[in-house]
Amino acid sequence: MTKKSPITVAHGDGIGPEIMAVTLDVLKAAGAELEIETIEIGEKVYKRGVVSGIEDSSWESLNRTKCFLKAPITTPQGGGFKSLNVTVRKSMALFANVRPCVSYHPYVRTTQPTMDMVIVRENEEDLYAGIEYQQTDNVVQCLKLISSTGSERIIRYAFEFARANQRKKVTCISKDNIMKMTDGLFHKTFDRIAKEYPGIETNHMIVDIGAAKIAASPHIFDVVVTENLYGDIISDIAAEVSGSVGLCGSSNIGQHGAMFEAIHGSAPDISGKGIANPSGLLNAAVMMLQHLGQTKVAETIQNAWLKTIEDGVHTGDIFNPQLSTRRASTSEFGAAVIERLGQLPTKFKPVAFGESDVPHIQMPDIKLPKPAAKKLEGVDIFLDWRDKGAVEVLATELKALTNALKLSSIDSRGLLVWPASKAKAEMGDHWRCRFTAANDASPVTHDQIIRLLDAIQKSGLDFIKTENLYSFDGVRAYTVAQGQ
Numbered sequence: 001m002t003k004k005s006p007i008t009v010a011h012g013d014g015i016g017p018e019i020m021a022v023t024l025d026v027l028k029a030a031g032a033e034l035e036i037e038t039i040e041i042g043e044k045v046y047k048r049g050v051v052s053g054i055e056d057s058s059w060e061s062l063n064r065t066k067c068f069l070k071a072p073i074t075t076p077q078g079g080g081f082k083s084l085n086v087t088v089r090k091s092m093a094l095f096a097n098v099r100p101c102v103s104y105h106p107y108v109r110t111t112q113p114t115m116d117m118v119i120v121r122e123n124e125e126d127l128y129a130g131i132e133y134q135q136t137d138n139v140v141q142c143l144k145l146i147s148s149t150g151s152e153r154i155i156r157y158a159f160e161f162a163r164a165n166q167r168k169k170v171t172c173i174s175k176d177n178i179m180k181m182t183d184g185l186f187h188k189t190f191d192r193i194a195k196e197y198p199g200i201e202t203n204h205m206i207v208d209i210g211a212a213k214i215a216a217s218p219h220i221f222d223v224v225v226t227e228n229l230y231g232d233i234i235s236d237i238a239a240e241v242s243g244s245v246g247l248c249g250s251s252n253i254g255q256h257g258a259m260f261e262a263i264h265g266s267a268p269d270i271s272g273k274g275i276a277n278p279s280g281l282l283n284a285a286v287m288m289l290q291h292l293g294q295t296k297v298a299e300t301i302q303n304a305w306l307k308t309i310e311d312g313v314h315t316g317d318i319f320n321p322q323l324s325t326r327r328a329s330t331s332e333f334g335a336a337v338i339e340r341l342g343q344l345p346t347k348f349k350p351v352a353f354g355e356s357d358v359p360h361i362q363m364p365d366i367k368l369p370k371p372a373a374k375k376l377e378g379v380d381i382f383l384d385w386r387d388k389g390a391v392e393v394l395a396t397e398l399k400a401l402t403n404a405l406k407l408s409s410i411d412s413r414g415l416l417v418w419p420a421s422k423a424k425a426e427m428g429d430h431w432r433c434r435f436t437a438a439n440d441a442s443p444v445t446h447d448q449i450i451r452l453l454d455a456i457q458k459s460g461l462d463f464i465k466t467e468n469l470y471s472f473d474g475v476r477a478y479t480v481a482q483g484q
């Protein structure tokens with residue numbers, strides 16, 4: 001008898017329990033060898049006052065099984081609650097979120113009949129680090145963190161994934177025309193790694209046109225690799241274009257574990273009605289079975305599912321009187337898949353997963369970049385300052401304080417306002433004041449910055465943040481203000 005694979009299952013919120021029940025029924029009927037540990041996550045746990053949405057005992061299960069089949073959960077908006085999805089992805093070090101988006105033309109209505117793309121989304125950093133601050137009455141901040149190692153890991157994974165799955169092209173999507181340092185690092189890393197895969201075609205697109213092209217001509221894409229936020233947005237676009245957000249499953253892959261889920265959320269608007277499409281979670285479960293090496297069961301389920309779709313048994317989200325033969329509830333759709341277990345689709349090409357289709361991609365150890373010659377060149381001090389006149393008043397006050405460091409510019413949310421500026425900046429309360437060496441030849445020291453901050457606080461000004469200005473190997477490693 002095959003040894004059962006231990007997995008952790010969470011039924012989630014909203015439509016989660018409805019689609020998970022159907023998914024587990026199909027897995028059981030297909031003969032998946034699973035030892036299921038059930039945990040509770042999400043709304044009920046938040047309501048018990050656990051702000052992370054997950055109890056310690058559930059972590060024990062995840063650490064033991066290292067394989068998580070998760071239904072969507074409702075993330076409370078605002079407040080002190082962290083997104084559990086993000087917490088789990090980061091805590092289990094699930095760096096790659098893989099989202100295949102395929103159209104099932106002509107049996108599911110779509111404007112894009114030949115779409116077959118996979119989005120590989122970075123899962124651990126970017127604006128999703130969730131590091132946010134209110135700094136003044138008027139301004140809040142979210143930090144975007146992109147690392148060289150994080151970029152290399154996801155980009156290498158995308159190329160390895162393309163190679164393992166006989167995919168021909170990898171497209172990088174970023175916004176490095178605007179975020180020249182963060183997205184610039186991601187794009188440069190892509191260009192560097194791409195050289196190691198000469199057999200794979202590569203290109204880069206700015207996210208705005210990239211998203212537009214995914215909506216209008218997704219057939220030009222094969223594998224897309226991108227940062228966390230862009231990946232989230234473009235994969236919903238891609239899923240919707242393929243027919244419904246309810247169709248796509250995803251895997252979250254790490255070195256020490258994996259999580260499988262639908263790409264959609266808990267859909268509170270249709271929860272409890274028994275009409276949700278369970279296909280996203282079922283497709284995620286197929287990915288899980290492949291990951292666990294149960295490729296034959298994965299193949300049986302995928303073929304039965306394709307047969308159900310081509311037979312026109314459709315849930316409401318993809319129901320179309322011209323194409324569908326039956327409007328199925330969630331459980332009726334599950335029963336239709338179970339009925340077809342062992343059958344092959346006759347119109348779609350049946351899938352055949354070999355043992356080698358277990359997508360265990362071996363990743364090399366990714367090392368920190370070599371240390372560079374790092375030189376302190378100045379400091380940006382952000383001030384909360386308002387209602388005291390024109391910015392010249394602030395500049396005069398700051399110039400009087402400085403000694404070893406000189407005030408070189410002031411900007412308002414990135415727009416230069418002092419010295420001479422043609423910009424018509426709104427009189428706000430958030431000012432970035434840049435100080436550099438008074439004598440260009442002399443080095444800047446931390447001690448000078450501390451003395452400057454001391455002088456600023458003694459003068460009654462409110463500094464809300466400081467950011468040191470460095471060069472690395474002689475290259476300036478900070479941006480200048482717009483208009484500078």
Ligand code: NAD
Pocket residue numbers: 015071072073074075076085245246247261262263264265266267268269270275276277278279280317
């Ligand atoms: P959503 O994906 O839940 O729903 C968007 C739209 O798609 C709704 O009209 C919904 O009815 C429809 N839809 C979604 N899944 C469907 C399915 N399987 N069958 C048929 N129709 C489906 O997005 P939302 O409304 O923005 O978010 C609802 C909640 O889900 C929020 O709390 C959000 O934070 C959470 N969420 C969770 C996850 C996750 O757990 N991985 C992902 C995204 C959103």
